Amino acid sequence: MTSPPAPWLSDVDPDAVDEAVTRLQAATEDGASVVIAAHIGPDGDALGAALALHHALSGRGARTLPTWGEEPLRVPAAYADLPGVDDLVAPSDIDPEAVDLLVSVDSSSASRLGALEPLLGAGVPTIVVDHHPTNTRFGTVHLVAPRAAATVVIVDELLRRLEVPLDPDIATCLYVGLVTDTGRFQHASTDRAAMELGGRLIDAGAPHEELTRRLFGTRTVGELTLLARALARLTFVPEASLVHAFVTAEDLEEAGAGMEAAEAIIDVVRTTDVAEVAVVAREAVGSRGWRVSLRSRGQVDVGRIATAFGGGGHDRASGFTGQGTYDEVLASIVAAVQEA
Template identity: 45%
Template sequence: MTEIGRAAGAALAERPVSDGTGPSEADWAAAVAAVRDLTPDSRVLLICHVNPDGDALGSMLGFAFGLRRLGVRHLQTTFPGPPEVPEPLRGLPGLDLLVPADEAWLDPDLVICFDAASASRLGTLAGRLDRVGTTTVVLDHHASNTRFGGINVIDPAAAATSVVAEELLARLGVPLDAEIAECLYVALATDTGSFRFAMTTPAVHEMAARLLATGIRPGEISRRIFDTRPFGAIRLYGDVLSRVQLAPDAACGLGLVWTYATLDDLTRHGQRPYVLEPLIDSVRCAAEADVSCVVKQIAEDEWAVSMRSKGGVDVSQVAVVLGGGGHRFAAGFTGRGSATEVVDAIRDELDRAVVPTEDQR
């Protein structure tokens, strides 16, 4: 596609050199080539993980806008499961590009996956990766990523997948505009906890500055994403937080704080499951625990588990052993049994995941 070739030759703003833990120049070059090689008739399918959060959805939609700027005419964005976008994300630009999973092309020419550490996070859409003639690019920042794509651009040092997506857009010569920037800003802000988490580096603030320079309104975005909840969700939080438990001896004495939410809780307050996602922030603030956990029921004996660490424990190690993934400070998995049994399984792994101190190294 000639438009893409010309845009990719545009000047690229200087970026920090990789420290060796992230994508190699060969990885970046392969991803750029996969986009450059598109023809006017090529079909591009963008996929993010099930139950998309701000980073997954924002990175995918921001990149979709970038492809449009390059002249890509045929593209779809999707995610597995019910085609329901969490209410705080319903103001994102580009939602009109979303299609239900069962309407996504079966044989696209290029598939780009966002924020998924393994193919299992793509549900039934994972079958699109194995088609003859389909090129697959994976953009992610989870250290636990299984490298399931043909081309893997994985940067565990990145605060969010949006950091990887912005870098690839820059290498393709796509200038930022307000639509791209708002999507990537939402992605960056959500995965850094509104720039509060340990992964918030000078480079993160530099990226935020580039995005804000397009004229987007951070106050309005933050109010919509972080400070707007249904009243029923507030009542639900009260019920779930009333069950919170502290295990000060867990994780070699670093401590674990946890609670659980049931399907009955959601029904009683008339809420959808997505409203539980921010609840981990109310749990993780307990001063007596390094590790926090919210166990959310998704079926009779099945639970979606969110874990956070303040740095003393690598929760991704726990998640990987239990069938999930993530990174040192945030990870998750799907557990089975009762809520107590799921937490017992976590406790069994926490001691082995404690990060050695400087004196112990």
């Protein structure tokens, strides 16, 4: 029995899908140079989508350059063994004049491309593949599907239309993106299409048990130390139904943990039983900036709040970079939540 079309497909202009497939097919036939860009500070969805496309397109003849706009490229420990990680290319090693096509995955705005944003100004044709409702449509071709559970869901559809079979490497990359962005299939975005894709990826060779252990069942002492420090600062703001915590650059250095360890803290803080909104901020090294993660139980659209502060995301999960002291950034968030 054939499954009905996934609802998210109706979010995307069919002509845009056809154009994206045509451009990607031409790139493989012509041996074109294709930069595949995850967003800065890549999560599992961004990195998994980028590497899956890298395997698929390079296997068909394109010269693919998987990357993201930060230097040095620091791959989060949980993703260090993903197939294709060794093929990552530093942004400074990319000649803009030699790039034929840019594929942006999981970036809601041009600023999320970081050091790769100048490729847009250089006129490089750009395919935007994303599932954030706050996407600014900054590219040439837009495959933006807010109802897709993860960006890898859209990538899987592209590969299907390109007639690229799922092999263990591609399946592993896609599965990491799917299972992380759906919160192990717990988030509200999880639908039938996501569950069916997960089954197909396991059948194609994604090592479910190994990936689950690596992604969700293993933490370093430094990561646990950082979590303890954040939870020691946990504070409830009842007038905004908001709970918040933070870690400093010094905390990160002393714990020997990267920014991805701080990102995982929000998954614990958001489980509090007294607050509608959860906030975790991580101090950026060498600046007065704070990378802020927001989560909502559904009554407050934190995507809209993050967008107002120059970030973006989903209605229940979003983020932005705030300037000033922690107290100043927090005060602005509290005010925005109270007005929401």
